[in-house]
Amino acid sequence: MSQDHFDFLVLGGGSAGYNAASLARKHVERVAIVDGSKELGGLCILRGCMPSKTLLYSADVLQLARESRKLGLNISRPQVDMAALHQRKLDMIADFAGHRRSQIESDRYHLFRQNGKLGPDRTVILDDGTQISADRILISTGSHVSVPDVPGLADVPFLTSDDILDLDTVPESVIVLGGGVVACELAQFLCRIGSKVIMIQRSPHILSDFEPDMAAVLEEALIDEGVELFTHTDIENIEPNENGVSVQFRQGHRAVIRQAQFLFNALGRKPATAKLGLEEIGIETRSSGHIRTNEYQMTSHPGIYAAGDCAGPHEIVHIAILQGETAARHSLGLEPMPVDYDKVLSVVFTDPQIASVGPSEETIRENLGDSLQIAEFPFSDHGRSMLMEARRGYVRLFSSSSDRKIHRAECVGRDAGELIHSMAVAVGTGATVDEIMKAPWYHPTLSEIWTYPLEDLAG
């Protein structure tokens, strides 16, 4: 075998690519990782999940301290120390990234620190013109911030999530464009550290991919904390002014103008597929730019797979890893399970947190028809959440009178991202209400809240 030919090659060494390479390396000798980023580690570690959750956790503690009087405590003037917060984030990320870098740079892999594009016959052409090839290739190039066609947006300076995660001072005021996951998590963070935050969302409610009831709880919390929230808007113009930026928009018949020191573009991400030469070798993409794959992550080109944000349909790390590993397994003849999104698990790390598992409510209603049974319980009536003063939110279960399985679960409230996992086990394994009821539930825990809707469904 030639020195520049590999058994398995990943183009992009983030969550999808690295995990696919790691799995492939257990079965074949020559595995190549091609990644041209300034720093190795991928979005999740460097500019996504880990830095954002590091900062959000501190902001949650700050808020708890601010609300401590409710708990009979007197914590005077809690406030953020931005220099220390920023340094802690840098240290945390350096640690995670260092670990990943040592894995990728180990002699288990052949690492090429350049960007690449696809050539004919399963070749990859690196930036310096070198050509390498492989029996199997995984495209896992991730995504970048999108700049949609909003009037004026392309002509004004704006911050992205990368900039917010790297702040070492508190911005005086920020207009957040969008109401997706990034917008909600980071708008609350900005508000809690002391910025005046104005949020402008096009859809009728924030988190448009989530159920309206879930979003409503968070909207109320954001407004109570001081975020000025506009939903159902239509942006007409964005322009710079001497103090920063001004955004002109309509909300119904009302014309509104808001100004702030900074604009934060949180209008979503686009797959990083434009410069890969996909069209030239016949790899199909969707209108969104995502690479079209089947349930084994195979593209339209034999021997070439795609996984993670560049393939979609979800931009979530555990899905990127699952897709990458499925591609590696399939390409090596290891007969993986096909990837299906029926049991998709989502968590939004706001406060209250928002979490769900299973198909959307609309799909469940279609699938279950008259057999659908729904039961719910509010945090405001549950002993543990009451004593924690965590009264916002609810849990809701969707079952069927015919198979008695738990098909979907929703949780909005304190630690929802942890609480959802017991129901993720139920939905993931196809457990029935009666089977889950047999589990012991400790008193008084937050988890115990699930027993109320379970008992209702059990009749």
Ligand SMILES: Cc1cc2nc3c(=O)[nH]c(=O)nc-3n(C[C@H](O)[C@H](O)[C@H](O)COP(=O)(O)OP(=O)(O)OC[C@H]3O[C@@H](n4cnc5c(N)ncnc54)[C@H](O)[C@@H]3O)c2cc1C
């Ligand atoms: C602010 C923020 C917070 C997030 N929080 C969460 C969270 O809490 N939980 C969660 O599940 N998800 C979260 N996500 C989403 C998650 O980070 C992504 O879904 C995930 O990291 C995508 O992994 P990936 O492997 O597809 O891409 P990436 O990790 O982006 O990896 C792609 C790699 O490919 C490289 N590359 C690109 N083009 C080329 C090329 N031509 N040649 C060679 N290399 C190339 C890039 O440099 C990069 O290293 C968050 C995202 C953001 C922006």
Ligand SMILES: NC(=O)c1ccc[n+]([C@@H]2O[C@H](COP(=O)([O-])OP(=O)(O)OC[C@H]3O[C@@H](n4cnc5c(N)ncnc54)[C@H](O)[C@@H]3O)[C@@H](O)[C@H]2O)c1
């Ligand atoms: N907790 C987590 O798991 C987590 C955290 C952060 C990000 N992520 C993932 O990262 C991805 C990116 O998140 P995001 O929030 O940047 O994107 P998103 O797609 O979730 O949200 C983008 C928002 O911008 C709005 N928008 C888009 N184009 C617009 C336009 N032209 N005019 C007005 N509004 C417009 C959309 O309606 C939406 O509300 C998501 O898929 C998300 O799953 C996950």
